[in-house]
Amino acid sequence: MLLNETPLFEPSLLLELDWSSNPLSFSPPISPASPGEGLVLRPLCTADFNRGFFKVLSQLTQTGDVTPEQFTKKFEHMKQTGDYYVVVVEDTHLGQIVATATLITEHKFIHSCAQRGRVEEVVVSDVCRGKQLGKLLVSALTLLSKKLNCYKITLECAPNNVAFYQKFGYVSSHETYMQCRFST
């Protein structure tokens, strides 16, 4: 199966974010258009399968043994719905993905047929942590959700990451996160 560079979503969405409205400061000043020397922030493409995309995800959770065919099929499904914004940071010198995060938009009948955003799978490769990439990804997806007219954006995280997300304006909810798990 052919892996290629077709982006999951329109790349200009990231480049046209109103970065000046980002409440966080970056030192040195990086942005979606300039994430750092040798780095590119862009939508996921299927060629990222061979650039260590799953190696980065595996630092977050179990990924399973995914074949290129399974990956491509899932990618096509996500692309078709138009609701999946998986972004990656690529180290272009190494040709490797070093960070990723996902925004999903969920459609509602409530709030005048509104939509909300969900942040999922935020992970920076352990060798690249502490270089503002996590901050860049979450800032970009939070601004993107606003641009996409989401009325709110939510995420679930481990207690040790609460302080990280508070930087972006996320606050702990009084609601309890519940789940019913059918497999690991």
Ligand SMILES: CC(C)(COP(=O)(O)OP(=O)(O)OC[C@H]1O[C@@H](n2cnc3c(N)ncnc32)[C@H](O)[C@@H]1OP(=O)(O)O)[C@@H](O)C(=O)NCCC(=O)NCCS
């Ligand atoms: C959490 C994670 C994404 C942060 O990415 P990172 O690139 O290392 O973080 P950054 O360099 O962008 O740090 C941004 C700021 O957050 C702070 N920070 C980083 N991780 C933090 C944490 N767990 N708790 C509180 N603050 C944190 C940094 O000190 C920095 O502060 P500053 O802006 O005041 O200097 C990364 O550590 C990671 O991938 N962890 C493993 C996977 C994970 O837990 N993902 C989150 C799932 S919900």
